[in-house]
């Protein structure tokens with residue numbers, strides 16, 4: 455897919471105020487600091503379309519970006535950010551869950567996972583929640599520039615092993631780096647395929 459334009463549209467905690475659901479939408483979610491906003495910038499060839507930070511908890515809202523005047527890309531706040539208060543975390547849960555469960559034009563969600571880590575309980579729980587709610591998703595491993603190919607394969611194998619204990623098949627899986635651009639074309643091509651076929 456060629457990115458011809460990428461524009462910020464609106465930020466929200468109110469699902470009702472998100473843009474009219476009149477075109478395909480793809481959301482990016484995952485733990486705080488996993489690299490959601492960075493990957494969005496890499497995918498769209500932008501430096502700072504989505505705000506990034508070395509500190510977790512940067513993205514706090516549902517952010518809509520219109521790509522090629524044709525589909526929405528959505529940057530979501532991270533989960534598992536310990537420094538946010540309990541009530542804030544609950545609020546997070548509420549509006550993100552509402553968004554994921556009710557957004558009718560959401561084609562799929564990309565769940566970002568840090569490729570340097572072993573399978574994390576919070577990520578496995580979130581993927582289980584998506585599956586239970588019949589929300590389609592892909593696994594996107596981030597920051598692959600930070601580890602060796604061997605270490606990456608080892609971590610992917612560990613994830614596959616845990617998931618196949620409970621599930622018959624794995625969701626689509628991507629490996630990415632916002633630094634090297636690795637995996638960018640594969641993700642964009644997948645988005646294009648879904649736009650063309652759904």
Ligand code: GTP
Pocket residue numbers: 484485486487488489490491492493505506507508509510511512513514530531532533596597598599600630631632633634
């Ligand atoms: P929140 O909005 O806080 O939930 O975080 P986020 O998931 O949007 O993460 P963000 O994109 O802000 O990136 C967090 C940190 O990781 C930043 O310091 C980025 O520069 C760094 N980072 C993100 N992606 C990569 C990557 O592919 N490689 C490397 N080396 N660093 C990355």
Ligand code: MG
Pocket residue numbers: 490491492505506512513529530531532
């Ligand atoms: Mg962010």
